[in-house]
Amino acid sequence: MDQFDVISHIEHEHSHLTRLFADIDRAFRQVNQDGVQASEDALSTVSEDLEHAMEEMLDHFAEEEQVLFAHIEERFPEMESEIVALVQAHELICDRTRWLQQLLNADRSKLESEMAKALEIIHQLADEVAKHTEAESRVYTTALSQMSASERRELLENLQHH
């Protein structure tokens, strides 16, 4: 058992989430080009995609906060401030995602008037998801490299059974 088993489990989820948000960003820009009124089908797809991304993201964040962060904080108290920053990033990302969900559920005139802000938010969101996963991978690599093989094995098992 190698540390990369835990890392590869997480990185698989990270690349999946990063891709989902990049796709939503792209879809939003297309809606902006085509106009809100001509994009009803595209908007319902974006809305479903965003809901799906949010669900997957909440599962992933819960897995991290309850299994990985909890274990790392206990074992390496000196990493606490880094963990706190990662949790704050989770909250910020979720807040922005909820704002977009609300906008997509409101009437279309609201979306039209908020389109510039929506484009900015989704673009920031895609960027934050990508940057957060990079920062987090560095924390995981640092922590895992200091654990024994059996400790890493146990951590992976806890992740998979979460």
Ligand SMILES: [Fe+2]
């Ligand atoms: Fe995270």
Ligand SMILES: [Fe+2]
């Ligand atoms: Fe993550």
